[in-house]
Amino acid sequence: MKPEISTAFTEVAALEDRYQLATYKKMPIVAERGSGVWLYAADGQKYLDLYGGHAVAGTGHSHPHVVAALRKQADKLLFYSNLVYSGARARAAEKLASIAPPSLAKVFFCNSGTEANENAMRMARLATGRENVITFSGGFHGRTADAISATFLGMYRELGKPNVPGHVAAEFGDLESVRRLAGDSIAAIMLEPIQSMAGVRMAAPEFYEGLRRLCDERGIVLIYDEVQTGVGRTGEWFFAGSQAGAGVVPEIITLAKALGSGIPVGACLVSETIAGHIKENDLGTTFGGGMMAMAAVSATLEAIENDGMLANVKSVEAHLRESLASMSGVLEVAGKGFLLGLRFKEKAAEIHRSLLERRIITGTSSDPNVIRLLPPLCLSKPEVDLFVNALSEVLPG
Numbered sequence: 190m191k192p193e194i195s196t197a198f199t200e201v202a203a204l205e206d207r208y209q210l211a212t213y214k215k216m217p218i219v220a221e222r223g224s225g226v227w228l229y230a231a232d233g234q235k236y237l238d239l240y241g242g243h244a245v246a247g248t249g250h251s252h253p254h255v256v257a258a259l260r261k262q263a264d265k266l267l268f269y270s271n272l273v274y275s276g277a278r279a280r281a282a283e284k285l286a287s288i289a290p291p292s293l294a295k296v297f298f299c300n301s302g303t304e305a306n307e308n309a310m311r312m313a314r315l316a317t318g319r320e321n322v323i324t325f326s327g328g329f330h331g332r333t334a335d336a337i338s339a340t341f342l343g344m345y346r347e348l349g350k351p352n353v354p355g356h357v358a359a360e361f362g363d364l365e366s367v368r369r370l371a372g373d374s375i376a377a378i379m380l381e382p383i384q385s386m387a388g389v390r391m392a393a394p395e396f397y398e399g400l401r402r403l404c405d406e407r408g409i410v411l412i413y414d415e416v417q418t419g420v421g422r423t424g425e426w427f428f429a430g431s432q433a434g435a436g437v438v439p440e441i442i443t444l445a446k447a448l449g450s451g452i453p454v455g456a457c458l459v460s461e462t463i464a465g466h467i468k469e470n471d472l473g474t475t476f477g478g479g480m481m482a483m484a485a486v487s488a489t490l491e492a493i494e495n496d497g498m499l500a501n502v503k504s505v506e507a508h509l510r511e512s513l514a515s516m517s518g519v520l521e522v523a524g525k526g527f528l529l530g531l532r533f534k535e536k537a538a539e540i541h542r543s544l545l546e547r548r549i550i551t552g553t554s555s556d557p558n559v560i561r562l563l564p565p566l567c568l569s570k571p572e573v574d575l576f577v578n579a580l581s582e583v584l585p586g
């Protein structure tokens with residue numbers, strides 16, 4: 190049942206392999222166009238995309254509202270930096286603040302998740318006058334120097350040597366391990382509230398509550414890296430403030446990935462208290478806050494709202510969980526909303542490959558037995574059924 194390797198694929202792959210650094214193991218697909226949860230390849234095949242290009246296609250591929258907003262903005266002005274005011278930027282900031290937890294009403298725009306995290310840690314250092322940061326084993330925060338030094342997952346930190354000093358790791362879900370490290374030098378505690386790359390790990394609500402209390406007691410800034418969990422992925426706009434996280438709201442939320450529907454954009458949402466410590470020139474960026482990215486942010490948030498995607502995530506997650514409950518090969522479904530980790534007895538790489546042969550794209554993780562699903566927020570129940578049927582064919586017994 191292997192897909193035929195077409196001429197279209199062979200030619201493009203040869204060219205790309207010749208000129209691009211081989212930093213990714215690629216799927217045998219030449220992506221040509223997309224619509225909703227479907228990715229169309231140059232050879233005419235279509236794929237059910239349950240991965241969304243690393244969780245980016247939150248609104249689905251090429252959502253018409255986002256595309257129209259980008260066309261309109263492109264006709265007017267592609268870019269100008271933060272040295273001028275911009276209606277597109279003002280509207281994006283207002284829109285983002287309107288859906289954020291009420292205490293996080295200020296935003297800093299940048300271009301990616303790693304940058305958002307670097308800026309968040311810098312703001313925490315500026316606000317506290319302290320240097321060190323606690324993160325968690327299994328957390329992933331990006332590949333630039335400070336963010337990779339905060340990433341205690343697999344080989345990443347090693348890749349970032351020499352690391353930025355002052356990063357220490359606690360055990361995710363273990364409050365006592367955090368308390369032991371939370372001394373006078375700690376500026377921030379930063380975490381992925383649901384650890385995605387580690388295989389979709391979530392802590393008990395009391396853990397988030399405990400972190401909030403500890404930070405309040407010791408004057409530490411709490412940072413949620415919501416690069417994956419933000420912008421509707423869990424069925425709420427953010428994990429911050431949600432019931433699963435005991436309603437806890439940090440001082441800073443970092444965002445990227447789905448925020449621009451594919452146009453690169455990152456953001457830090459910050460409290461007034463943190464904002465009060467940031468003055469001119471403390472942070473900066475050339476491209477952050479550019480008009481195309483800002484048009485993408487506003488249109489992305491509007492599309493999620495207009496199409497009722499948050500409610501869709503909740504009801505389709507419930508349908509998926511129900512459908513998987515009767516499959517003996519699925520040992521566990523971890524996570525929330527459309528950030529789900531399916532645990533199997535078998536190796537995830539095998540299942541990923543077999544699903545791909547059936548033209549369904551899923552994600553692996555650093556846990557060899559977990560398949561990750563990060564589909565567009567518009568995934569429907571019939572599309573879930575396609576996946577579940579394919580999975581039942583793929584799983585042995």
Ligand SMILES: Cc1ncc(COP(=O)(O)O)c(C=O)c1O
Pocket residue numbers: 243300301302303304306329330331332381385414415416417445446
């Ligand atoms: C939780 C989390 N934080 C940060 C990043 C880094 O984002 P970017 O690749 O946009 O720099 C990622 C990327 O996978 C991520 O999953």
